Amino acid sequence: MVRRAGRRISQATFLQGALIKSRITARRLGHASSDAPGAGIDSDALRVYRYARVQEQLRANDCAAILLNDPVNIRYATDTRNMSVWLLHNPGRYCLVPAVGRAILFDYPNRNCLAIAPRTPEIAEVRLATAYGYQYVAEHADKVCRQWAAEIRATVTELMGPAADRLAIDRADLEGVDALRALGLRLVEGQRLMEVARSIKSAEEIECMRRSLAVADIGMQRMHDALRPGLTETQLWAELHHANIAHGGEWIKTRLLSSGPRTNPWFQEASARVIEDGDLVSFDTDMVGPFGYCSDVSRTFHCGTAPPTSAQRSLYALAVEQVDYNCALLRPGLGFRDFVERAWPIPARFNDQNYGCIAHGVGMIDEWPGIGCDSKDPTQMDGVFAPGMTVCVESYIGEVGGTEGVKMEQQVLITETGHAVLSLFPLESGLL
Numbered sequence: 001m002v003r004r005a006g007r008r009i010s011q012a013t014f015l016q017g018a019l020i021k022s023r024i025t026a027r028r029l030g031h032a033s034s035d036a037p038g039a040g041i042d043s044d045a046l047r048v049y050r051y052a053r054v055q056e057q058l059r060a061n062d063c064a065a066i067l068l069n070d071p072v073n074i075r076y077a078t079d080t081r082n083m084s085v086w087l088l089h090n091p092g093r094y095c096l097v098p099a100v101g102r103a104i105l106f107d108y109p110n111r112n113c114l115a116i117a118p119r120t121p122e123i124a125e126v127r128l129a130t131a132y133g134y135q136y137v138a139e140h141a142d143k144v145c146r147q148w149a150a151e152i153r154a155t156v157t158e159l160m161g162p163a164a165d166r167l168a169i170d171r172a173d174l175e176g177v178d179a180l181r182a183l184g185l186r187l188v189e190g191q192r193l194m195e196v197a198r199s200i201k202s203a204e205e206i207e208c209m210r211r212s213l214a215v216a217d218i219g220m221q222r223m224h225d226a227l228r229p230g231l232t233e234t235q236l237w238a239e240l241h242h243a244n245i246a247h248g249g250e251w252i253k254t255r256l257l258s259s260g261p262r263t264n265p266w267f268q269e270a271s272a273r274v275i276e277d278g279d280l281v282s283f284d285t286d287m288v289g290p291f292g293y294c295s296d297v298s299r300t301f302h303c304g305t306a307p308p309t310s311a312q313r314s315l316y317a318l319a320v321e322q323v324d325y326n327c328a329l330l331r332p333g334l335g336f337r338d339f340v341e342r343a344w345p346i347p348a349r350f351n352d353q354n355y356g357c358i359a360h361g362v363g364m365i366d367e368w369p370g371i372g373c374d375s376k377d378p379t380q381m382d383g384v385f386a387p388g389m390t391v392c393v394e395s396y397i398g399e400v401g402g403t404e405g406v407k408m409e410q411q412v413l414i415t416e417t418g419h420a421v422l423s424l425f426p427l428e429s430g431l432l
């Protein structure tokens with residue numbers, strides 16, 4: 001470890017900048033053939049592993065099948081997608097995965113979607129969904145919901161036999177739950193099963209995540225290159241979106257970018273504010289990139305040619321120290337509660353505005369576990385870090401009433417012997 005201004009910072013932090021910049025340049029110029037979409041990734045092994053993880057959880061929890069409504073869970077189980085963001089808030093595509101055998105996918109209720117529906121070996125058949133939400137059928141919702149439930153019940157029987165009645169479901173509205181139970185199905189909370197299934201990544205998943213992070217690198221470099229006084233927050237934020245879509249990415253979950261006084265408190269979304277000379281600019285990528293895998297990285301930039309103030313440097317050094325310190329603790333076998341007890345102690349003046357968690361799981365999106373800052377919190381999660389888990393280590397440093405704040409986050413893989421930081425984009429040299 002090395003120290004700057006009395007703060008402990010990883011030696012690797014200072015060595016990675018030239019490497020990442022040359023890697024980004026190579027990608028832009030097309031010099032890295034392995035950056036071609038899908039190159040070097042065994043898509044068959046990726047699908048087989050994920051589908052097996054889901055079915056293992058079903059059998060372990062004595063469930064005949066799971067009804068998946070969340071587009072992210074459907075993507076994980078079947079490697080298919082269709083209008084993911086739209087269907088996050090307009091339910092109309094679902095999938096029934098049995099504990100044994102192949103799935104039935106019910107795609108968006110338009111016959112064109114039936115004709116073009118993606119098919120993978122894990123899917124036995126594609127049918128049209130029966131959508132009963134108010135936006136689809138209005139006053140006919142109750143009748144259509146009962147029709148939908150009858151179809152689900154019949155399909156469970158078709159796949160697993162007439163005695164099968166224990167059905168996991170990842171999310172459902174009140175009408176759907178009542179209708180399924182009225183037909184004798186015993187419902188099991190299925191999101192827990194999916195979170196556990198998704199928590200341990202295969203080698204192919206890790207490679208997909210690295211590809212997504214490489215696109216995030218390009219986006220962050222575009223932002224860094226574009227940053228100047230007079231640019232609005234939303235104009236800067238658009239650079240990340242551009243890179244993600246142009247390089248095969250999919251969507252971005254939030255708009256968390258703020259500048260100057262809007263960096264304190266955190267969780268202010270990008271606005272039309274004009275970035276000024278000397279401002280800090282903090283952001284969280286929250287980017288669902290290529291292959292549907294999330295790049296959840298936070299950085300803070302400094303805008304302008306004048307050197308940062310001592311106050312800005314101090315905030316930045318503390319954020320880096322917190323993330324670096326907590327990353328260094330990560331290893332397989334470490335309990336979540338032990339991690340919290342050993343974690344970097346947040347200075348009291350920053351505690352009221354701390355990020356709220358010190359780490360959380362990440363895969364296709366943010367995942368289990370969500371590890372809070374307080375070991376005495378009665379809702380603190382139990383569990384143990386295991387090889388193949390990927391987590392994001394978080395920091396926000398900004399005190400109540402302060403003029404600015406710093407957001408920092410690293411994406412990390414738990415290995416057999418310790419951990420590896422996956423997010424390689426360099427820190428801001430002028431703030432170190």
